Amino acid sequence: MGPGQSLTLEKAQAHYLFGVMRLAVGAAVLVFNGRDGEWRADVVEASKRGGVLVCAEQTKPLQMPPDLWLLFAPIKKARTDFIVEKAAEMGAARIVPVVTAFTNVGRVQRDRLQAHALEAAEQCGGTYVPEVAEAVKLDRLLDGWDAERKLMFCDEALAGGSAQLPVGDAQTGPWAIIIGPEGGFLDKERARLHGLPYSHPVTLGPRILRADTAAVAAMTLWQSTLGDWA
Numbered sequence: 001m002g003p004g005q006s007l008t009l010e011k012a013q014a015h016y017l018f019g020v021m022r023l024a025v026g027a028a029v030l031v032f033n034g035r036d037g038e039w040r041a042d043v044v045e046a047s048k049r050g051g052v053l054v055c056a057e058q059t060k061p062l063q064m065p066p067d068l069w070l071l072f073a074p075i076k077k078a079r080t081d082f083i084v085e086k087a088a089e090m091g092a093a094r095i096v097p098v099v100t101a102f103t104n105v106g107r108v109q110r111d112r113l114q115a116h117a118l119e120a121a122e123q124c125g126g127t128y129v130p131e132v133a134e135a136v137k138l139d140r141l142l143d144g145w146d147a148e149r150k151l152m153f154c155d156e157a158l159a160g161g162s163a164q165l166p167v168g169d170a171q172t173g174p175w176a177i178i179i180g181p182e183g184g185f186l187d188k189e190r191a192r193l194h195g196l197p198y199s200h201p202v203t204l205g206p207r208i209l210r211a212d213t214a215a216v217a218a219m220t221l222w223q224s225t226l227g228d229w230a
Contacts, residue, residue, distance in 0.1 A: 001036040001055050006044075009051040018046045030059060032127045037062040063127050065091040066227045067174040069149070072096075072215055073103045073181035074135065079212045080105070083179075084113045086212075088120035088130050090219045091228060096176075097135040102183035108135040138189060142196070149174040151199045154218050156184050158203035175226065177218045182211055 001007075009017070017023045025046050031053065032038045038060035041053035070092040074080045080097075087095050095117065097108045114132040121129045145151075152175060178193070185193065193199055204217045223229040 001031070001033060001039050001058075003055060003057065005055045007031065007041060007053040007055065009053065011049050014047065014049060014051045017043070018051060019048060028056070029053065031055070032060075032121075034127070034129050035062065038125075038127050060125075060127060065093045065128060065130070066223075067093055068219075068222065068227065069094040069096055069174075069176035070215065070219065071098045071141070071176055071178040073098055073100045073179065073211065074105045074108050075182055075211050076105070079210075080108075080113070081116050082212050083215045084116045084132060085120040086216050087219065088117040088126070089124045090216070091223060092130050092219065093128075094131050094133060096133045096141070098141060098178065099135055099137045100181050100189060101138075101186040102181045104181065104183070110134055142192065145196075145198075146174075147198050149176055149198065151175070151193075151196065152177045152218065152222055153193045153196075153199045153201045154179050154204055154214055155190060155193070155201045156180065156208045156214075157190065158201060159208050160203065160206050175222065177215075177222055179211055179215050179218060 017029065023029065023043055023046065025043050027043045028040050029043065030038055031041045037058050039055045040057050040059050041055045043051065044054050045052040068091065070083075070087045072083055074097045084095055095113070097113075110132055117132055118129050150173065154177065194201055202221070204214055204221070209217060
């Protein structure tokens with residue numbers, strides 16, 4: 001994006017701006033593309049099927065999130081949508097649905113979840129949209145893991161203890177958070193996660209949380225301890 005650059009709207013975007021929001025030629029909107037920050041753009045053409053915006057000035061620089069991935073076992077549709085939306089709002093750089101032994105859902109619709117991540121970024125004034133990856137089996141994910149990326153393993157079996165995240169030099173570099181399914185992790189999965197040299201098992205308090213609540217609690221703990229809230 002840059003001053004004077006034209007942006008052609010897709011039909012769905014035009015419908016929202018001109019049909020739902022009732023904007024007209026001359027109105028100003030805020031736009032972003034995940035690379036160039038936020039810009040104020042003016043509506044120069046408007047119709048039900050399309051439209052054109054022209055960039056006027058940058059209003060906010062690109063704000064990149066920490067290099068944090070959220071790994072979660074998909075659950076019911078609305079609650080999976082909630083996890084993706086909150087992860088985007090709270091500063092995840094990448095969101096990865098993970099199939100575990102007790103994951104009890106069918107096909108994960110990646111395109112729909114990516115759209116939810118985009119909407120969440122728009123709603124909270126973000127300038128970056130996290131990628132929602134294709135669903136992957138836990139064993140395959142761990143087989144190809146980069147050991148430089150530390151893993152915050154939220155283990156429901158530790159409920160009642162205290163979270164132990166590294167401090168000092170150990171907090172730097174890429175991280176990921178992993179949240180299990182509604183039925184928890186299989187003992188075999190839990191044993192593997194505990195045995196990984198880059199894994200940091202934590203508890204999320206004295207009670208076992210629902211999976212969608214756990215995702216928000218885990219991101220809050222990480223961001224306030226090691227992330228851009230600290």
